[in-house]
Amino acid sequence: MTVDVAILGSTGSIGTQALDIVRHANNQAAARGDDPAYRVVGLGAGSAAAVVAAQAVEFEVSSTALADPTQLDALRDALPVALASGAGAGASALNDCIVDADVVINGIVGFAGLDTTIETLKAGKRLGLANKESLIAAGPVVRRVRQTPGAEIVPVDSEHCALHQCLRANESFDGDRMDQVRKLIVIASGGPFRGRSSAQLREVTVEGALNHPTWSMGPKITVDSSTLMNKGLEVIEANELFGVGFDRIDVVVHPQSVVHSMVEYTDGATLAQLSMPDMRLCIAYALDFDDRHEHAYGGIDWSTLSRLDFELPDREAFPCLDLAYHAGRLGGTAPAVLSAANEVAVDAFLHGVIGWLDIARAVEAVLAKHNGERDPDLDAILAADAWARAHASEYVAT
Ligand code: NAD
Ligand code: MG
Numbered sequence: 001m002t003v004d005v006a007i008l009g010s011t012g013s014i015g016t017q018a019l020d021i022v023r024h025a026n027n028q029a030a031a032r033g034d035d036p037a038y039r040v041v042g043l044g045a046g047s048a049a050a051v052v053a054a055q056a057v058e059f060e061v062s063s064t065a066l067a068d069p070t071q072l073d074a075l076r077d078a079l080p081v082a083l084a085s086g087a088g089a090g091a092s093a094l095n096d097c098i099v100d101a102d103v104v105i106n107g108i109v110g111f112a113g114l115d116t117t118i119e120t121l122k123a124g125k126r127l128g129l130a131n132k133e134s135l136i137a138a139g140p141v142v143r144r145v146r147q148t149p150g151a152e153i154v155p156v157d158s159e160h161c162a163l164h165q166c167l168r169a170n171e172s173f174d175g176d177r178m179d180q181v182r183k184l185i186v187i188a189s190g191g192p193f194r195g196r197s198s199a200q201l202r203e204v205t206v207e208g209a210l211n212h213p214t215w216s217m218g219p220k221i222t223v224d225s226s227t228l229m230n231k232g233l234e235v236i237e238a239n240e241l242f243g244v245g246f247d248r249i250d251v252v253v254h255p256q257s258v259v260h261s262m263v264e265y266t267d268g269a270t271l272a273q274l275s276m277p278d279m280r281l282c283i284a285y286a287l288d289f290d291d292r293h294e295h296a297y298g299g300i301d302w303s304t305l306s307r308l309d310f311e312l313p314d315r316e317a318f319p320c321l322d323l324a325y326h327a328g329r330l331g332g333t334a335p336a337v338l339s340a341a342n343e344v345a346v347d348a349f350l351h352g353v354i355g356w357l358d359i360a361r362a363v364e365a366v367l368a369k370h371n372g373e374r375d376p377d378l379d380a381i382l383a384a385d386a387w388a389r390a391h392a393s394e395y396v397a398t
Pocket of ligand 1: 008009011012013014044045046047048066106107130131156157158215218220279
């Protein structure tokens with residue numbers, strides 16, 4: 001059976017890898033004389049009109065959207081007549097892209113992915129979630145829309161995809177069997193600056209921060225990996241997805257990125273998921289859940305893999321990790337504030353406005369000023385996000 005897929009953030013690292021899976025699987029199916037494995041029914045992105053148009057032509061997608069309305073003419077001009085009428089811009093056009101999908105891959109970067117997360121779940125669809133920021137910022141809101149019949153989140157973030165698999169092996173998604181989980185162990189690569197002292201971290205450059213040792217990703221998450229904010233955000237993400245509480249989530253550094261995360265059960269048994277670092281495994285896992293994808297992405301060649309190392313994170317040199325635990329424990333609007341302040345600070349760092357150490361300082365300062373709300377609705381989250389952006393921008397400017 002052909003699965004109808006919408007890919008939001010189609011021009012990014014996650015989006016292009018999702019399309020790569022579709023291309024490969026459909027070519028294999030065609031070679032066998034079978035129906036296509038997937039049909040791409042919607043494509044959405046920020047502003048790269050020419051790239052989206054080329055994707056729409058290749059995959060014959062009639063519903064396309066850009067967040068940036070100034071690029072709509074360029075998108076329409078680049079599309080053949082038959083596809084041009086289905087092109088739109090802005091939030092409602094992005095939401096139109098998911099209407100015909102069975103599965104939505106949310107590969108938008110940052111808080112901008114929130115609408116897609118909410119609309120997909122509200123429509124009772126499966127959400128392959130790479131956009132962790134939406135879940136982190138709007139946890140209380142997402143928790144409610146996740147209850148929609150048919151709605152389901154299958155995590156694409158590699159650590160959470162691993163946790164999902166380790167929990168699935170014990171049928172521990174909810175209820176009693178979740179009590180059998182002692183700890184979720186979220187794996188971190190440690191990023192490009194693992195092992196550096198606080199003093200050495202003063203010298204960090206944008207180029208250095210963008211040079212991730214094991215994963216090739218978009219710039220924002222790559223900088224987040226260098227500060228360990230990405231791991232902090234992932235701790236909050238793990239708590240949102242699996243609801244175990246922050247005392248039952250640990251972070252362990254594993255520089256090879258072969259073990260992707262682990263679940264320790266009450267009897268002392270630890271289950272782990274291993275594969276070579278390849279996000280396509282996780283994207284394909286979400287596309288095909290609860291089956292297994294037929295093609296192996298990231299299979300391990302045991303003749304070349306000789307060691308797996310583990311260490312605890314340096315929480316002093318990388319304070320973003322504990323800032324995230326703190327915001328997560330505060331709950332309510334605090335994670336939205338953490339995530340928004342971080343987005344602003346990372347953007348300023350990437351533009352050479354602040355130094356790498358200032359990212360944590362900016363987030364800490366904004367979080368300290370925030371007067372949180374415990375059970376926010378969507379408006380309160382949007383307000384907290386805007387408040388944090390304004391205060392972070394002010395901090396960054398001075
Ligand atoms: P990226 O920068 O490569 O791509 C971002 C995509 O989002 C682009 O297609 C861009 O056009 C789109 N976009 C930007 N603003 C938008 C807006 N306002 N509306 C609609 N689309 C918009 O980023 P990425 O590395 O692919 O990361 C995407 C998400 O996946 C992030 O949340 C990231 O944390 C998460 N993630 C990525 C990886 C990875 O390997 N790249 C791994 C785990 C999680
Ligand atoms: Mg991750």
